[in-house]
Amino acid sequence: PSIRLLQVDHVTSNVPANDTQVANSGWKPCIPQYVAEFSSVAYFFAREIYEKKGIPIGLIHTSWGGTPAEAWMSAEALSEFPYFNQQLEALKDSSPEKDLQRLLTWQETVNKKDKGFVLGKPQWVLKGFDDSTWSTIPIGINWENSVLPDFDGVVWLRKKVEIPASFANKELKISLGTIDDNDITYFNGEKVGETTGYDRQRTYTVPANMVKQGYTEITIRVFDGMGGGGVVAKNEELYLAPADGSRITLSGDWKYKVGVNLKEVPPAPISSSGSGRPTVLYNKMIHPFLQFAVRGMLWYQGESNADRATQYQTLFPALISDWRKKWNLGDLPFYFVQLANFKKVDTIPGPSAWAELRDAQFGALKLKNTGMAVAIDIGDANDIHPKNKQEVGHRLALIALAKTYGANIAYSGPLYRSHQIIGGKIIVEFNLADGLKTADGKSLTGFTIAGADQKFYSAKAI
Structure with missing residues (x-):
């Protein structure tokens, strides 16, 4: 009961707001009913501080996964970065209708660049299409951990499957598990389904009149807008099956070819309701709390700025200074987590956006009253959100105990x-x-x- 929790809902605003929305009708005690949906890192941090110091602690959890630092900064702070001028101006001229039109125009541009389309019609899905020159890729994993590192765009996947006589003229289910981000799936050149969203299960139906004995070709057009991509389902989720329970596995290697790399087209338009727009999370999820007398901040972010790691060298310190200025409580403690390890180890030495981002985070230690919890040793190569939150919370707690509460302990490597x-x-x-x-x-x-x-x-x- 000496640890209290306030969970802020995911909300945005184009202008600074004095109110926000919170879960569970406000402050709640730290009990299983409420802590289960709270930040694990914040909980483990607070638990250790309370165990060591015995002081009441209030935690305000205001976060939104996959968002960039600029979304958490004020317009005043971002005025020092011309890179964001166009986006900030766009916020003044935004509406759902205009957003939709901009998005449709951009999608049309992507489709025109997609080599899998000819005159607006898919060609790489046709039965008998010659894919003998295509490369192979194992599905069931994030392709950024495989043959397509740091890739965003469209990839076409094809697999030839032999349909036994027992399946012929029967309705079939295609199970593809989850696909990051969007897909359109074809069976012998005919579209059988499409889904938008990286976290949604894909199950499509193939009509009985399309199922013939012999070889069949399944094609998936995968669109990945950012971050990891591909068919990321478990092997047991990948199959073709009739209603009798028998099945053909679809796991293993597929043929693949890139349709379009998003580097070949202009950046996607920013939605007026999107969480990644500059200032919109600051306006609604930070600004309302400026009236609170906070003791310090914990920050766990960086992945969404990795493609602009050089900019982060100045952007991140500007965010810290921005918050301190707005709270007007001096050099408030600001303790942050350096990016954990993620993706497979590169066997060939080369540049790394994540390494550059970590160095930019390290550079923020030049500001007074900051601390950095290193997490390079406790991440997960296959999960951008590593599970060991307790150790992350512990390392942040060590920093706070030493630098905020004066404990004479080792707090950093x-x-x-x-x-x-x-x-x-x-x-x-x-x-x-x-x-x-x-x-x-x-x-x-x-x-x-x-x-x-x-x-x-x-x-x-x-």
Whole structure:
């Protein structure tokens, strides 16, 4: 009961608001009924602070997954970034009707660029289409962890399936599990279904008159607007089956070919109701709380700005300064989580947007009264939202106990201080590195270096 929870609903506004919407009719005690839907990181953080200090704690959870930092900043702060001028102006001239027209125009542009269409009609779905030159891809995984890293756009997938006599002239169900983001699915060139949304199960019906003995071709046009993409279902969710319970698996390798890369078209229009627009979350989910005397902030974000990591070097510190200025409570503690590890390990050294974003987060430590919880060791290669929230909350709590409550404890791992090149070696110096050694006693891994030519090489750390 000494920890209280306030869960803010997902709401937006084009202008600063003095009121907002909250769940459960307001503040609630920290009991299973309410904490189950609350931020796990915030809960574990508060629990440890309470156990160590015995002080009442109120948590305001205001967050929205997959949103960029600029959505949480005021128009005043963003006025220093010309990059957002056009979007801010668009907010003044937005409506659902105009949004829809802009979106339809943009989708038409994408379709015209999509090589799978000819004169507006799908060609790569036709029965007998020659896909012998296409590459293969295993489905059931995020394609950004496979053959299409950092890809957004349209990919066409094809698989040839042998229909047994026992299936012929029977209605079939195609199960494809979840697809990130949208799909249109074809059976022998005929459309059998389409779904919008990365978290929706796909189950389509093939009419009995379309089911013939012999080889059949199933084609899926997958559109991925941002982040991970592909058919991400479990193997057991991928099958073709009649009503009698027998089935043919659709897991394994499929043929694939890129229809269009979104880098080839203008950026998608920003919806007037979308959560990613500049200022709209600040206006409705932060501004109403400026009247509260808060003790500090916890920040866990970054993925949605990874494609603009260089900009984040100045954008993130500007957000911190913006909030402090608006609350007018001095250099309020601002503790944040560095991006966790995600995606498979690259076997070939090269640039990394996520590594650049982590470095931009690290740079924010130059501001007073900030702290960073490193999470590079506790992430999940296949899940952008790693499950180990307790350790993240613990690491944030250590920072707060040391820097806010004065505890004499180790609260951070080593942090880069400087480097120099001597005799073909790079000597790296760290802060907070007393007694530094690897946990397993083995050599350090994961180091790459690059010169001004941006050619990356693996490096051995000793």
